[in-house]
Each structure stands twice: as structure tokens, then as C-alpha cells.
Amino acid sequence: xxxxxxxxxxxxxxxxxxxxxxxxxxxxxxxxxxxxxxxxxxxxxxxxxxxxxxxxxxxxxxxxxxxxxxxxxxxxxxxxxxxxxxxxxxxxxxxxxxxxxxxxxxxxxxxxxxxxxxxxxxxxxxxxxxxxxxxxxxxxxxxxxxxxxxxxxxxxxxxxxxxxxxxxxxxxxxxxxxxxxxxxxxxxxxxxxxxxxxxxxxxxxxxxxxxxxxxxxxxxxxxxxxxxxxxxxxxxxxxxxxxxxxxxxxxxxxxxxxxxxxxxxxxxxxxxxxxxxxxxxxxxxxxxxxxxxxxxxxxxxxxxxxxxxxxxxxxxxxxxxxxxxxxxxxxxxxxxxxxxxxxxxxxxxxxxxxxxxxxxxxxxxxxxxxxxxxxxxxxxxxxxxxxxxxxxxxxxxxxxxxxxxxxxxxxxxxxxxxxxxxxxxxxxxxxxxxxxxxxxxxxxxxxxxxxxxxxxxxxxxxx
Numbered sequence: 001x002x003x004x005x006x007x008x009x010x011x012x013x014x015x016x017x018x019x020x021x022x023x024x025x026x027x028x029x030x031x032x033x034x035x036x037x038x039x040x041x042x043x044x045x046x047x048x049x050x051x052x053x054x055x056x057x058x059x060x061x062x063x064x065x066x067x068x069x070x071x072x073x074x075x076x077x078x079x080x081x082x083x084x085x086x087x088x089x090x091x092x093x094x095x096x097x098x099x100x101x102x103x104x105x106x107x108x109x110x111x112x113x114x115x116x117x118x119x120x121x122x123x124x125x126x127x128x129x130x131x132x133x134x135x136x137x138x139x140x141x142x143x144x145x146x147x148x149x150x151x152x153x154x155x156x157x158x159x160x161x162x163x164x165x166x167x168x169x170x171x172x173x174x175x176x177x178x179x180x181x182x183x184x185x186x187x188x189x190x191x192x193x194x195x196x197x198x199x200x201x202x203x204x205x206x207x208x209x210x211x212x213x214x215x216x217x218x219x220x221x222x223x224x225x226x227x228x229x230x231x232x233x234x235x236x237x238x239x240x241x242x243x244x245x246x247x248x249x250x251x252x253x254x255x256x257x258x259x260x261x262x263x264x265x266x267x268x269x270x271x272x273x274x275x276x277x278x279x280x281x282x283x284x285x286x287x288x289x290x291x292x293x294x295x296x297x298x299x300x301x302x303x304x305x306x307x308x309x310x311x312x313x314x315x316x317x318x319x320x321x322x323x324x325x326x327x328x329x330x331x332x333x334x335x336x337x338x339x340x341x342x343x344x345x346x347x348x349x350x351x352x353x354x355x356x357x358x359x360x361x362x363x364x365x366x367x368x369x370x371x372x373x374x375x376x377x378x379x380x381x382x383x384x385x386x387x388x389x390x391x392x393x394x395x396x397x398x399x400x401x402x403x404x405x406x407x408x409x410x411x412x413x414x415x416x417x418x419x420x421x422x423x424x425x426x427x428x429x430x431x432x433x434x435x436x437x438x439x440x441x442x443x444x445x446x447x448x449x450x451x452x453x454x455x456x457x458x459x460x461x462x463x
Contacts, residue, residue: 007156008032009089009115013148014039016314017087017162019113020306021045024084029072029102031061036087038064049083051075072098077105089115092158096120096128099163103135109299110167118144118161132163140165143314146321150456162314166303168295198269199301206262206296210255217251259296266301272308277319277386278379316390317454323384324349324451327377349448351438355381358402358434359413368412369428371403378402381434388423391446399423 014036022044028036031050040048041064050065051072052058061067069075072090080086086106090098095116102112121142124130136142145160216237224233239248248254267273273281328349357377362368372378382401389396399422407413418425423443424436438444 007089007092007149009035010149011035011039013115013145013160014087016145016148017113017115018164018314019085019087019111021085021087025049025082026085026087027051027080027083028061028065029075029086029088029098030090031065031067032057032089033060034064036089037061040087041065045085049080073101075101075105077107080105081107083107083110086110086112086114088113092117092120094128096126096132099165100128100131100135103139103165103167106167108167112140112163112165112167114163114165115145116161116163118142118159121161121163135165136163139167144318145314146317146454147456166300168297168300199266199298202262202265203296203298203301206255206258209258210251213251213254262296266304270305276308276312277315277383316387319383320387320447320451321454323380323387326380327353327355327384349444349451351441351444353436355434355436357432359428359430359432361430362412367414367416369415369430370411370413371405371428372432373403385422387450388443388447391450392423392443 009032021040023046025047026040026045027049028040029051031037031052034050037048037050048065049068050061051069052061052067053070053072055070058067058070068079083106086102088098088102095114099112099114099116102114106112120129121133121136124133141164143162143164145162147157148160149156149158220235220237224235227233227235236249239254248257355377357375358371358381359369360372362370378401385399385402386396388394389399402421405411405413405419405421407419413419413428415427415429418427418437420439423439425439426437427435429435
């Protein structure tokens with residue numbers, strides 16, 4: 001009855017997408033039999049528009065939402081100019097083109113959440129994918145949800161990607177209209193990670209600094225006009241930093257640097273790095289480097305905060321799998337089969353972990369070693385600690401980066417002893433290997449259960 005690309009979206013996957021549809025006008029561009037429409041309406045959407053190409057499915061969708069067309073590529077910006085949110089599970093064969101079209105026609109301020117084959121957002125083969133990857137780089141992020149359709153109504157074992165995009169509201173660079181929001185426009189938690197007035201202060205600093213540039217430029221022009229009579233003109237000015245390597249001569253370059261500094265200030269003030277995995281920090285750093293297309297307004301700052309918070313769970317799940325798989329992949333002692341697993345491809349992390357390339361020989365004492373700063377094993381180990389902190393409700397700052405571990409004020413460790421570090425006892429060796437032992441068997445068990453849940457394995461009752 002339905003075509004080969006009809007894959008209804010499971011409720012669990014819709015819930016994991018992390019969007020807020022309450023009191024919003026929503027669009028589902030590949031609505032199928034209406035599973036996403038049902039979810040949107042059940043969760044307070046103000047209005048749900050839909051598009052479905054296949055005739056039989058379009059009848060089902062039209063009974064649930066407002067069918068505005070049959071072919072999404074025929075939908076124009078005028079038809080969806082009032083839409084706040086686009087939620088889509090397009091055909092995977094050309095999901096890149098569907099998401100690109102959604103971005104092109106979406107109104108300013110619209111959010112887009114799209115599922116696709118994860119390969120679509122890691123391989124830039126072809127114009128459509130290259131365009132999509134550039135849009136993600138500048139305006140959002142992509143997450144690997146794993147094989148979440150393996151238990152769906154119609155199954156597929158491919159890794160599913162979730163693309164989240166936000167189309168910024170256009171603002172004037174001269175009058176700064178829309179840079180600020182009123183206090184009563186936003187519900188705020190008094191114990192939030194960054195106070196409303198602090199965000200306002202950061203944006204106010206940016207706006208004031210850009211306006212000051214204009215004032216200085218006016219003074220330079222006035223100076224050139226005044227001194228031209230005596231043959232002294234062509235005076236210019238630039239901004240230089242003694243502590244950093246930049247020399248700014250144009251307003252555009254100056255404002256871009258201000259935005260970059262402002263975004264980094266927000267990230268540091270929020271303490272994002274302590275609860276954000278290394279993979280997501282790469283996305284955030286890429287965003288900061290490309291922020292010039294993302295106006296430094298209060299609304300956009302809050303939207304970025306929301307995106308990070310909404311994706312925190314998925315990021316920790318991804319970090320859990322990456323950390324366990326990579327930290328246990330190379331040493332056979334790390335892994336053992338357990339009766340009762342669904343497949344023999346799944347393994348638990350052992351009570352003792354052996355990790356290569358963590359240490360290097362120290363200076364001075366011939367029996368000393370120090371943690372290496374570089375290398376992805378340290379990065380994965382820190383991610384694993386963040387994941388365990390999230391599971392156990394522990395503040396990551398109380399443990400910290402393994403690179404900062406010290407004994408009696410020194411980072412130098414001896415190879416003949418065990419050291420207490422967070423959830424582990426650790427020991428290092430000259431060849432760079434680290435041995436870790438879980439101090440609490442219950443912490444070890446809860447980590448394995450969390451890992452098994454994400455991987456879709458069945459753990460035995462006792463581990």
C-alpha cells in the first residue's frame with residue numbers, strides 16, 4: 001500500500017528529538033500517516049500544517065492536520081510565513097534536499113528538527129549535502145541517535161541522525177532593533193545557570209562597543225577633514241591587542257571579534273564545558289568560529305542555551321557509548337561475554353579498565369610519570385567521568401580533568417602505587433598505560449546498565 005521509504009516515526013524517537021511545540025504553529029513536511037502530527041497536537045501545538053506526497057497517506061494526514069500541499073518542494077515561503085517549528089522525518093534517500101528546502105522557505109526565528117540517515121550529515125558528497133553541512137555548521141548541530149528505528153513499526157538498522165537548526169531573526173546593524181527582550185517576555189528560574197540581567201549586560205556591552213566604533217570613525221573623518229587643509233589626511237585607525245594576535249581595521253572585523261568574545265564569555269559563564277562532552281564542545285567551538293551569521297541578541301543567546309540543555313541527554317548517551325567502546329576496544333582484559341545478552345557482540349565494561357596512551361615519562365624523578373595533555377584517550381576518559389557524574393548526580397568540578405590530577409601539589413605520579421581519583425583508583429606505567437579500578441561496585445553496575453540501555457542490550461539480573 002505504501003512506498004518503500006515509508007518509515008513511521010516511533011513515539012520514543014519523537015520524544016527524544018527534544019523540541020517544544022506548545023502554543024506554536026508547526027509544519028510536518030513528510031507527514032505519512034500522522035504520527036508526528038498526533039504528538040504535536042497532544043502536546044499543545046497551536047496549529048499543525050502538513051504535506052504528504054503519497055495519496056493514501058495524505059488522506060490520513062489531512063484528517064489530523066491542515067494539509068497545505070502534496071509535494072514539499074512546491075511549498076513556498078509565503079505558505080509557511082507564520083510557522084514557528086518544522087518537525088520532519090523526510091525520505092532518507094534525499095533527506096538533504098528536504099532539509100535544505102525547509103531551511104530556504106522557513107521564516108526568520110523558525111526552528112527545524114529533522115531526522116535522516118546519519119551518513120547524510122557526515123559525508124559531504126554532492127552539492128546538497130555540502131550545502132546542508134554548511135548550514136548545520138553555521139546555524140545548528142547534528143546528533144547521532146544510533147539505530148533507534150531497529151525496533152520501529154518498520155525497521156532499519158542504520159544510524160539515525162537528528163539535525164537541529166535555528167533560523168535567526170534578521171536585525172538591523174545600525175539601530176540594533178530586536179537585540180533586547182523585556183523582562184516579562186521570558187520565564188526565568190532564579191537558580192538558572194546564567195541570570196537574565198547578565199545576558200542583557202553582555203549584549204549591551206556588544207551594542208555599546210559597536211556604537212563606539214562608529215563614534216571613533218566619525219572622529220577620524222572629522223580629523224581628516226580638519227587637517228586636510230595643511231596636507232595631512234588619510235589618517236586611519238585600527239584596534240590592536242597586546243595580549244592576542246589580532247589587528248582590526250574594519251567595523252565588520254571588529255564586530256565579529258566582539259561577537260566571538262561575547263559567545264565565549266557566555267559559554268564560560270554558563271560553565272558549559274564541565275557538563276558538555278568533547279563532541280558537543282567541538283560543535284560549540286565551530287559555532288563560535290562561525291557566529292558572524294548568528295546575531296548576538298538576547299533571544300539568540302537563550303536559544304543557544306535551550307539547544308544545549310535539550311540535547312544534553314542525547315550527548316551523554318553518545319559520549320557513554322563512544323567512551324566505553326573506545327576505552328575498552330584494544331585490550332582484551334577489558335571485555336568479557338555475559339550469558340543473557342541479546343547478541344554476542346555486546347560487552348560490559350569490566351571493573352578494571354586498561355587504557356593506552358594516557359601517561360608520559362615525567363621530568364626529574366626517573367620513577368615519575370605525568371598525564372599527557374594531547375590524545376583522544378584522555379578526552380574519552382574525561383567524557384566517561386562526565387557521564388558517570390550525570391548518572392550519579394555528582395558535580396564534575398569535584399573530580400575534574402584527569403590532566404589536572406595532582407598529589408601534594410604536583411602532577412608527577414609514581415609508577416609503583418595506586419591513586420584515588422573520583423570514582424576510580426588509578427595506576428600508571430612507563431609505557432603510557434593507565435589501569436583504573438571502580439571503587440564502588442554499584443557505580444560500576446549503574447554505568448553498565450546505562451550503557452546496555454543505550455545499546456539495546458539485555459543485561460543479566462546480576463552483574
